[in-house]
Amino acid sequence: MNEDYPIIVNEDVLTEVFIPDRLFHREGQIRQIERCLKPALKNSPIENIFLLGVSGTGKTTVMKWILENYFKDISAYVNCWKSRTIYEVLKEVLLTLQLPIHGREPTAELIKKLEKRAKKKRIIICLDEVDRLKNIDLLYILARSNCGLILVSTSYHSLLHLTTRIRRSLSLSEIEFPAYRAEEISDILKERVEYALRPGTIDKSMIKMAALASIGDARVGIEILRKASKKAEANNLSKIGFKEVEGAIAEVNRLELLYPVQNLNEHQKEILKILGKKKSISSGQLYLEYKKLVSKPVVDRAYRKYMKKMVNLGLVKADGKGRWRTYKILM
Ligand SMILES: Nc1ncnc2c1ncn2[C@@H]1O[C@H](COP(=O)(O)OP(=O)(O)O)[C@@H](O)[C@H]1O
Numbered sequence: 215m216n217e218d219y220p221i222i223v224n225e226d227v228l229t230e231v232f233i234p235d236r237l238f239h240r241e242g243q244i245r246q247i248e249r250c251l252k253p254a255l256k257n258s259p260i261e262n263i264f265l266l267g268v269s270g271t272g273k274t275t276v277m278k279w280i281l282e283n284y285f286k287d288i289s290a291y292v293n294c295w296k297s298r299t300i301y302e303v304l305k306e307v308l309l310t311l312q313l314p315i316h317g318r319e320p321t322a323e324l325i326k327k328l329e330k331r332a333k334k335k336r337i338i339i340c341l342d343e344v345d346r347l348k349n350i351d352l353l354y355i356l357a358r359s360n361c362g363l364i365l366v367s368t369s370y371h372s373l374l375h376l377t378t379r380i381r382r383s384l385s386l387s388e389i390e391f392p393a394y395r396a397e398e399i400s401d402i403l404k405e406r407v408e409y410a411l412r413p414g415t416i417d418k419s420m421i422k423m424a425a426l427a428s429i430g431d432a433r434v435g436i437e438i439l440r441k442a443s444k445k446a447e448a449n450n451l452s453k454i455g456f457k458e459v460e461g462a463i464a465e466v467n468r469l470e471l472l473y474p475v476q477n478l479n480e481h482q483k484e485i486l487k488i489l490g491k492k493k494s495i496s497s498g499q500l501y502l503e504y505k506k507l508v509s510k511p512v513v514d515r516a517y518r519k520y521m522k523k524m525v526n527l528g529l530v531k532a533d534g535k536g537r538w539r540t541y542k543i544l545m
Pocket residue numbers: 229230232233234236237238239240267268269270271272273274275276402432433436
């Protein structure tokens with residue numbers, strides 16, 4: 215046993231660089247995506263796709279995995295956080311398709327190169343985090359160039375700028391990635407534990423606790439595990455205990471890694487915390503508890519607006535109407 219690292223065997227497994235061989239609980243989505251993309255293998259037009267789901271629901275991982283395994287030579291994956299302008303995206307796509315460019319060509323020439331290539335052989339382009347694009351006109355250009363498109367986003371808003379005409383011509387098949395349930399995250403975490411940690415260094419109950427605290431976001435769950443393992447090692451423990459997991463959860467929450475949560479205001483975050491402790495709570499009761507918790511609560515109308523936003527973000531589920539409405543945290 216390596217005395218210096220009694221717990222972590224392979225930290226990479228607990229970071230974003232690791233690409234899992236097994237994708238849990240996404241069989242349905244994978245099947246749907248493959249069905250839409252399959253025609254490309256026979257050089258026929260694909261069904262364009264819009265992948266929608268909050269952060270940490272496996273969108274990027276699933277998409278990369280499918281493209282890599284089945285469409286490697288005819289696809290390009292672009293992250294629009296990194297390549298935000300039309301020029302940057304086109305450049306990235308052409309380079310991935312191994313078309314030689316020197317990077318000083320005018321945009322029109324890049325478009326021409328792409329069109330030429332797409333005429334010869336069907337191309338699939340995946341634009342991840344599509345809402346980050348500086349100029350949505352890119353979608354017109356790509357659609358016109360005969361490229362099949364996969365757009366990935368955390369919100370519907372990313373497509374609001376598109377005119378009805380282009381939206382119709384893209385005729386996107388929408389595929390949803392719902393937030394994971396706690397048990398589903400547990401499955402993902404268990405596999406990571408197997409590869410990343412020495413056997414017997416964490417109990418099932420601790421994995422479950424990390425899964426519950428992840429609020430549907432696998433990224434958060436993995437980060438909690440990583441931090442808890444580090445803490446245990448730093449304290450020379452031979453096992454990850456409750457205190458380490460608890461500390462990791464607090465840190466991850468403080469860092470506001472929870473992507474949709476980081477867009478919430480302080481009031482919404484407090485409400486979410488209350489919901490996290492309850493199975494299901496009536497709207498009125500939740501408002502009362504929230505008022506008890508904060509020094510300057512918002513009025514009822516604003517509260518209802520906040521709740522609506524959290525429902526739309528997929529963090530909270532609403533059931534029933536008016537006085538009988540109940541809320542539940544989604545996981
Ligand atoms: N179904 C899954 N099986 C295994 N690991 C997963 C699964 N879904 C997500 N992950 C892991 O969770 C993290 C976040 O996933 P990612 O695909 O980046 O989510 P998204 O793109 O929806 O924000 C990654 O480290 C990924 O490996």
